[in-house]
Amino acid sequence: MRYLPLSDADRADMRARVGVSDIDEIFVDIPKSARLDGLLDLPLRQSEFAVERDLSRMALKNVPASAVPFFVGAGAYKHHVPASVDHLIQRSEFLTSYTPYQPEVTQGTLQYLFEFQTQVAALTAMDVANASMYDGSTGTAEAVLMAHRVTKRNKAVLSGGLHPQYRDVVEGLSAMAGDRVESLPADPNATEDILSRIDDETSCVVVQSPSFYGQLIDLKPIAEKAHAHGALLIAVFTEVMSLGLIEPPGAQGADIVVGEGQSIGNGLNFGGPYVGLFATRQKYIRQMPGRLCGETVDANGKRGFVLTLSTREQHIRRDKATSNICTNSGLCCLAFTIHMTLLGGKGLEKLARINHAHAVKLKAMLEAIPGVSVINDAFFNEFTVKLPMEAAAVVEALARQGILGGVPVSRLEPGKSDLENLLLVASSEVNSDEDRDAFVAALKEVLA
Amino acid sequence: MSMNNQGRPSAPTETGGLTEHPTFTGNKALQMEEPLLFETGRTDICGVDLDEPADFTPALGGHARTAELDLPALTEPETMRHFVRLSSKNYAIDAGLYPLGSCTMKHNPRLNEKMARLPGFGDIHPLQPLSTVSGAIDLIDELSHWLMTMTGMSAVAMSPKAGAHGELCGMMAIKAAHSAAGRDPKIVLVPESAHGTNPATAALLGYKVVSIEAREDGTVDTAAVKARIAEHEGDIAGIMLTNPNTCGLFERDIIAIADAIHEANGYFYCDGANFNAIVGKARPGDLGVDAMHINLHKTFSTPHGGGGPGSGPVVLSDRLAPFAPLPFLRKDSAGVTWVESETELKEGEKPFGRMTAFHGQMGMYVRALAYMKSHGADGLRQASEDAVLNANYVRVGLEDLMSLPFGSRWCMHEVLFDDSFLKDTGVTTLDFAKAMIDEGYHPMTMYFPLVVHGAMLIEPTESESRSSLDLFIATMRDLVMSAQKGETDRFKGAPFHAPRARLDETRAARKPVLKWERPAAREVQPQAAE
Numbered sequence: 001m002r003y004l005p006l007s008d009a010d011r012a013d014m015r016a017r018v019g020v021s022d023i024d025e026i027f028v029d030i031p032k033s034a035r036l037d038g039l040l041d042l043p044l045r046q047s048e049f050a051v052e053r054d055l056s057r058m059a060l061k062n063v064p065a066s067a068v069p070f071f072v073g074a075g076a077y078k079h080h081v082p083a084s085v086d087h088l089i090q091r092s093e094f095l096t097s098y099t100p101y102q103p104e105v106t107q108g109t110l111q112y113l114f115e116f117q118t119q120v121a122a123l124t125a126m127d128v129a130n131a132s133m134y135d136g137s138t139g140t141a142e143a144v145l146m147a148h149r150v151t152k153r154n155k156a157v158l159s160g161g162l163h164p165q166y167r168d169v170v171e172g173l174s175a176m177a178g179d180r181v182e183s184l185p186a187d188p189n190a191t192e193d194i195l196s197r198i199d200d201e202t203s204c205v206v207v208q209s210p211s212f213y214g215q216l217i218d219l220k221p222i223a224e225k226a227h228a229h230g231a232l233l234i235a236v237f238t239e240v241m242s243l244g245l246i247e248p249p250g251a252q253g254a255d256i257v258v259g260e261g262q263s264i265g266n267g268l269n270f271g272g273p274y275v276g277l278f279a280t281r282q283k284y285i286r287q288m289p290g291r292l293c294g295e296t297v298d299a300n301g302k303r304g305f306v307l308t309l310s311t312r313e314q315h316i317r318r319d320k321a322t323s324n325i326c327t328n329s330g331l332c333c334l335a336f337t338i339h340m341t342l343l344g345g346k347g348l349e350k351l352a353r354i355n356h357a358h359a360v361k362l363k364a365m366l367e368a369i370p371g372v373s374v375i376n377d378a379f380f381n382e383f384t385v386k387l388p389m390e391a392a393a394v395v396e397a398l399a400r401q402g403i404l405g406g407v408p409v410s411r412l413e414p415g416k417s418d419l420e421n422l423l424l425v426a427s428s429e430v431n432s433d434e435d436r437d438a439f440v441a442a443l444k445e446v447l448a
Numbered sequence: 449m450s451m452n453n454q455g456r457p458s459a460p461t462e463t464g465g466l467t468e469h470p471t472f473t474g475n476k477a478l479q480m481e482e483p484l485l486f487e488t489g490r491t492d493i494c495g496v497d498l499d500e501p502a503d504f505t506p507a508l509g510g511h512a513r514t515a516e517l518d519l520p521a522l523t524e525p526e527t528m529r530h531f532v533r534l535s536s537k538n539y540a541i542d543a544g545l546y547p548l549g550s551c552t553m554k555h556n557p558r559l560n561e562k563m564a565r566l567p568g569f570g571d572i573h574p575l576q577p578l579s580t581v582s583g584a585i586d587l588i589d590e591l592s593h594w595l596m597t598m599t600g601m602s603a604v605a606m607s608p609k610a611g612a613h614g615e616l617c618g619m620m621a622i623k624a625a626h627s628a629a630g631r632d633p634k635i636v637l638v639p640e641s642a643h644g645t646n647p648a649t650a651a652l653l654g655y656k657v658v659s660i661e662a663r664e665d666g667t668v669d670t671a672a673v674k675a676r677i678a679e680h681e682g683d684i685a686g687i688m689l690t691n692p693n694t695c696g697l698f699e700r701d702i703i704a705i706a707d708a709i710h711e712a713n714g715y716f717y718c719d720g721a722n723f724n725a726i727v728g729k730a731r732p733g734d735l736g737v738d739a740m741h742i743n744l745h746k747t748f749s750t751p752h753g754g755g756g757p758g759s760g761p762v763v764l765s766d767r768l769a770p771f772a773p774l775p776f777l778r779k780d781s782a783g784v785t786w787v788e789s790e791t792e793l794k795e796g797e798k799p800f801g802r803m804t805a806f807h808g809q810m811g812m813y814v815r816a817l818a819y820m821k822s823h824g825a826d827g828l829r830q831a832s833e834d835a836v837l838n839a840n841y842v843r844v845g846l847e848d849l850m851s852l853p854f855g856s857r858w859c860m861h862e863v864l865f866d867d868s869f870l871k872d873t874g875v876t877t878l879d880f881a882k883a884m885i886d887e888g889y890h891p892m893t894m895y896f897p898l899v900v901h902g903a904m905l906i907e908p909t910e911s912e913s914r915s916s917l918d919l920f921i922a923t924m925r926d927l928v929m930s931a932q933k934g935e936t937d938r939f940k941g942a943p944f945h946a947p948r949a950r951l952d953e954t955r956a957a958r959k960p961v962l963k964w965e966r967p968a969a970r971e972v973q974p975q976a977a978e
Contacts, residue, residue: 005913045824059568061583092542172801271574271806273757331753342495344521378509
């Protein structure tokens with residue numbers, strides 16, 4: 001087997017050295033009743049070529065985003081990732097390294113984590129960021145738990161503009177942990193009165209901007225009301241690229257900012273792996289979940305980096321830890337950091353502006369179709385379209401024509417009749433005029 | 449100078465090659481110092497060519513940024529150089545033996561990387577119509593089949609994002625099952641040797657963790673489990689047990705322990721971090737396990753990536769299968785259905801909720817399946833046997849010099865030593881580990897598990913050749929003898945040859961500096977010590 005360096009002769013010699021004639025003598029502690037004598041009922045080994053052929057056939061049954069006019073978003077976004085990013089993250093020294101527990105021989109990982117934290121803190125306009133969570137949704141659940149620790153309360157209020165699956169993740173964990181959650185109804189028009197839901201028992205209010213429906217939300221009044229009641233504002237985003245153009249949550253009074261970083265440096269990957277971004281105020285750092293990388297010096301006085309404040313973490317504090325997280329999204333952080341390095345602040349602003357321009361153009365084209373309206377007045381690169389019929393059927397019909405035309409809200413909020421005609425449409429720098437023309441023509445045909 | 453002016457190669461004796469001279473740059477030949485990207489980057493350049501969009505009327509509704517985003521950029525060549533130089537400061541499996549116990553640092557095949565990057569896997573969106581991703585669902589179906597067959601379990605929750613997330617998923621399924629039966633037990637039993645994630649996970653769900661001491665041979669005693677059960681009669685939610693355990697030993701009484709837990713109406717959660725020892729040798733389902741996460745980034749070779757991403761699917765027993773979270777795969781007479789929401793549920797399906805947005809770590813699924821198909825049933829069993837043989841070969845090669853806390857006995861895929869062999873040498877466990885770095889090895893897992901003093905947990909994995917193990921054993925023997933001879937200089941300041949000497953972790957924690965700030969800003973606003 002090509003991955004196993006021992007030859008049969010090696011094995012025989014080594015068994016003799018160890019003192020067994022049959023390898024099964026070593027597995028003696030496995031109860032007899034549970035020992036497998038024969039092979040598992042699975043196929044035998046295959047050559048590299050055979051595996052490649054099998055998997056390639058499976059892959060060919062899927063329609064890749066790059067192959068069609070593509071307008072699908074709702075928490076994961078198609079952007080162009082420079083070739084240098086994917087090349088660099090495949091360097092052996094990054095790809096096949098472990099969590100940097102021995103800092104003398106992992107300064108490469110540690111330094112990029114420090115750079116990552118710096119970039120995330122700057123993007124969100126917060127004091128500190130951690131070295132990543134699994135993704136935006138799990139990061140949001142962790143942010144709620146952190147707010148409970150900070151406020152010593154246990155009631156979270158979730159905006160109806162929060163991504164429905166983020167809401168589900170928070171609700172599921174909170175129910176199990178015995179915490180309270182008040183989720184406001186789905187709010188496509190951004191008309192909810194969340195301020196009236198904040199009281200002296202509220203630990204945190206969780207608001208997404210741009211909202212799941214694409215609407216930009218003014219966080220300042222929510223932060224003010226939350227703070228007046230001793231509660232925290234958790235600001236969520238699913239499209240990190242928006243932070244190139246819109247006022248960052250840290251400048252609007254957010255106490256914890258959490259979101260999905262996939263759009264920078266990371267591909268779609270059918271939903272994972274992604275990278276959760278997590279930032280907060282300096283005064284809360286000891287309540288943060290996840291790893292933190294900090295600057296220090298070595299015995300010769302040279303600058304270096306280490307994982308720090310680990311007394312918060314499970315491997316030290318066990319059942320008193322701030323989170324159970326261990327492995328996070330290291331290599332996805334690296335992809336994020338490299339892409340962000342290429343862009344810089346100005347590049348990200350420009351890329352975000354390009355995204356916004358594409359969305360503005362597409363919105364105008366869609367609104368010109370009879371019976372179609374767009375419900376947002378302020379948005380970034382995604383908005384909600386109201387159709388004269390059920391959006392799910394429209395999306396299927398578009399797919400048959402080779403166009404991936406967005407996400408029907410009913411996919412994530414099924415069984416809600418008032419949402420059935422709503423379609424989320426995202427547009428980014430990868431869309432061309434031809435893509436938009438094809439989309440609009442096909443949509444007209446489907447609706448006709 | 450290593451060349452004379454005639455271009456002839458010069459001998460080291462002519463140049464005094466053993467003396468180290470400070471260099472002007474601080475670099476040492478191939479070992480380059482590299483500043484933070486913010487220190488060399490500029491705000492007036494960009495590493496991506498972007499055209500300003502044609503004039504348009506923004507629709508940001510007064511939400512536009514009021515301050516510029518102050519982040520320097522590097523052009524593409526500068527970016528390459530920056531990150532390549534950083535990479536040269538990392539130890540990696542591809543560079544050398546990485547014997548971190550419980551982490552399974554095995555070879556990461558590049559075929560896996562190639563497959564995960566096929567556009568049909570890497571460039572598909574989690575919410576595009578299911579009719580356009582049938583190959584992805586096929587892949588999840590096939591991977592599920594492999595995982596269930598290898599473990600002898602009846603269901604698998606695919607979505608957990610890493611091992612600890614899998615633990616959370618399994619324990620949530622257990623809590624949901626208790627709740628469905630009208631019970632609300634409060635106690636989770638966890639052996640002292642457990643990974644920290646186990647008690648942290650139980651506590652996250654409001655459980656009280658009751659510790660079980662190890663017996664003298666490093667395994668869990670059924671009598672101790674029964675005693676704890678009796679003390680908390682009627683209040684046992686379950687046990688979280690790692691098997692093979694973190695001492696590198698197979699829990700030989702595991703079936704009796706499982707029976708005891710089941711009799712107490714509890715569930716058996718198995719931490720599958722060490723599954724690499726027993727794939728194809730035993731199935732957790734035959735050992736009484738109700739739930740077990742599988743670290744695809746350990747046993748099934750998806751790369752650790754400097755700390756992730758991982759993937760932690762959880763296999764479930766019949767009793768827990770109905771509670772598997774959304775989304776899940778349903779196979780029935782209607783074929784294969786990917787079930788995403790509660791409105792699609794059929795009788796008997798009682799998902800406890802959702803672990804994450806979307807479908808989990810697809811990129812890791814592709815890699816793991818490529819690995820499994822490459823090995824096949826025969827290769828997977830051979831890999832487990834080789835992993836165990838390699839660990840025992842290391843044990844036998846070192847046991848006369850280093851100290852085995854539980855005596856000379858078979859180990860599974862990792863071997864645990866304690867630091868009593870360093871007693872009175874003046875060399876600490878940490879010193880010893882750092883001296884290994886100078887010899888070109890990443891240290892083993894240190895100070896874990898907590899049940900022995902100065903633990904050193906060595907997991908060579910099946911990816912090491914015999915000659916690689918021989919050199920490792922010889923190096924370790926040399927280090928031990930050196931320590932015992934009192935050659936403390938070799939250890940005290942080690943590592944001497946790494947990109948950095950020992951780092952001041954106390955300073956980092958006392959006054960945390962967690963991001964770069966412009967030097968001027970730093971002077972005006974020193975980081976507040978918390």
